[in-house]
Amino acid sequence: MMLHIFALRLAAALAFGMFIGAERQWRQRTAGIRTNALVAVGATLFVLLSVMVEGDTSPTRIPAQIVSGIGFIGAGVIFKEGFSVSGLNTAATIWATAAVGALTGFGFIPEAGIGVAMILIANTALRFSYRITHSTTEELDLDYRMVIICELHDEHHIRSVLHSMLTADAIALVGLSREEADKPDQVAVIARLRMQQGHAVKLENTIARIGVEQSVHAVHWEIAA
Incomplete structure (x- = not known):
């Protein structure tokens, strides 16, 4: 793999992660710009490694491990207080950010960009669905x-x-x-x-x-x- 392609994919992953993290940080959530940027870049690095290694290796093997490993980070932002649980949405965002990083690592940058847009829509536009379907104001x-x-x-x-x-x-x-x-x-x-x-x-x-x-x-x- 050419070095400039390697750098381009990493830069794209960094930008995608920052976009996703900016929305989380604006809402004062646990995982902000740096966390999501690092998750995206880290996932991209692992995928790039699997692509660059020559031999009898499956490129999809490392992304499968990313899906499992990212759960440890997601668990760290989930908090339980009494009967209420917070941080589930942030954990899901981190998990989705890793998927964006994996797409970027394989070179599917336009598809990763669409993924970023979908994540932002889920965290902004769909936020109002909770207020429509629930009469409680506990999440405001x-x-x-x-x-x-x-x-x-x-x-x-x-x-x-x-x-x-x-x-x-x-x-x-x-x-x-x-x-x-x-x-x-x-x-x-x-x-x-x-x-x-x-x-x-x-x-x-x-x-x-x-x-x-x-x-x-x-x-x-x-x-x-």
């Missing part, structure tokens, strides 16, 4: 506002603790700011958050944990206007 993303009143001298520590807690609870931090409190030695730390409406219990857990900090005087949350 909402913006929340958390206000923490703490000692002025301990503001940096509270910000750090809050960031760690939000990361552990898989709550997306959209913005972090400060406002003056009623007392001169206190400050209001304002966090703008985004998460699914049905998972508001996560905020209660975060508030309960950060509320025990010695320098925190008050903390509450509300749905952002």
